[in-house]
Amino acid sequence: MTKLLNALPLALIACTAAACSAAEDSTSGEPQFHNTSTAETSADNTESTEASSAPTSAKDKEGDSGLKELDKEDFIATNLGHATSTVYGVSSPNDRVACTVTEDQGLIGCSVMFADPPLYPATGQPLWLSNSVNFDADAGFYPNVKMGGDAAAPTPLEAGSTVTMNGVTFESVSEDEFTVKIDGHHFTVKDDGEYYSDTFPPQPDGEGKAMTGTICGDLGNGEYVYAKENGTNCARAMEVLEYYKNYDFAPMEGGNRGYLMEDDFSCSYNADPGWPDEPDYRWLGCSIEDGGAVVVLDPTARALVSEKGGQR
Structure with a gap:
């Protein structure tokens, strides 16, 4: 009995682009996010200022921002x-x-x-x-x-x-x-x-549902779990992947794509439609009944995605 997850390579990336910091830390598989808060609120202009008696056009007006x-x-x-x-x-x-x-x-x-x-x-x-x-x-x-x-x-x-x-x-x-x-x-x-x-990287909402591109979690070894559909249940997705990660496949079970199907989910290594069906473009993906879909991407993914994108 072997754990298929350790035997099959994942082919994709760990760092969300704009989320990642510049190339200075490009050797790391961990996403580096630029996140700013919404704390920058405009000043409360309760005191009126003395206006110029000369009329000003919209183009000449200077706002609170100084612009x-x-x-x-x-x-x-x-x-x-x-x-x-x-x-x-x-x-x-x-x-x-x-x-x-x-x-x-x-x-x-x-x-x-x-x-x-x-x-x-x-x-x-x-x-x-x-x-x-x-x-x-x-x-x-x-x-x-x-x-x-x-x-x-x-x-x-x-x-x-x-x-x-x-x-x-x-x-x-x-x-x-x-x-x-x-x-x-x-x-x-x-x-x-x-x-x-102020809303990047995207986070699951109060019900744990995430939009496409949200990182639901980290499987370790630079492997990150991305939501592939709006409304994906990140909590359930991480439970599914943890189960898959620790599943002991019986001899001949799962074939060469690591296919696993349970009551409300299925997981396998496959290339998405529109991608070459080659080992490098096959990544672990799981679909969850009424819970969306996720894909596991590692640090090799960005190079593959960029390479393919440049061919189109």
């Missing part, structure tokens, strides 16, 4: 002829971030050139390196993968300026620091593409 407030009308996108409402496009001075906002829906999303893209191992998705950031009213900002679709032609927000439209505020602190804020949440891209946010 020059620009007129949102300067950021209206004209390339989306099919749009049914006003669409705005805003980008960072260095073009690392480009966002779309609509007058009737708010923030649609932002494309981001991450220095170290967070992994977004969605079930059945051929690409796992995040290239965008979306917003969820409950979860806040989260990196994900966007494939195709129209985007508003963005207008760069010059350094030292800010603009707000439909509840979304953009702040261009410098040529290399750009922040997006909405409903008390924020994300910042700076330091040549490093990603920081």
Whole structure:
């Protein structure tokens, strides 16, 4: 009787891209996360200040942040002829971030050139390196993968300026620091593409459910458990993997893919749809009835994901 987990190599990564620190610690398999708190609240301006008698335009106005407030009308996108409402496009001075906002829906999303893209191992998705950031009213900002679709032609927000439209505020602190804020949440891209946010890395909610890309836990030896579906039950996933890890397979049981099926879950080593069905691209994944799915990734994963992504 052997423990198959020790006999089969895992082929993927341990560190969520934007979550990982720069290359200075790239030899470590442990994720290095940039997490900022939401403690940065604006000052309570209860005392009025003496205003200048001279009229000031929106473009000349300086807000509480010390940044020059620009007129949102300067950021209206004209390339989306099919749009049914006003669409705005805003980008960072260095073009690392480009966002779309609509007058009737708010923030649609932002494309981001991450220095170290967070992994977004969605079930059945051929690409796992995040290239965008979306917003969820409950979860806040989260990196994900966007494939195709129209985007508003963005207008760069010059350094030292800010603009707000439909509840979304953009702040261009410098040529290399750009922040997006909405409903008390924020994300910042700076330091040549490093990603920081009050909701990164994502955490399970009060019921223990996690969104795609959340690290549910650590199996040891640099092996991390990523949620592959929104609503994944991280607590149950870790119980399942601990059971699998310590399961004694009988002779011929499980075959060469380490398949194990119990009442409410199944686990095996397989390549996801869209990935080459080769040993290097086979990783341990588990599906849980009414509990989502997870994948176990080790430090070799990022190189494989990046290599495959570059071929597409």
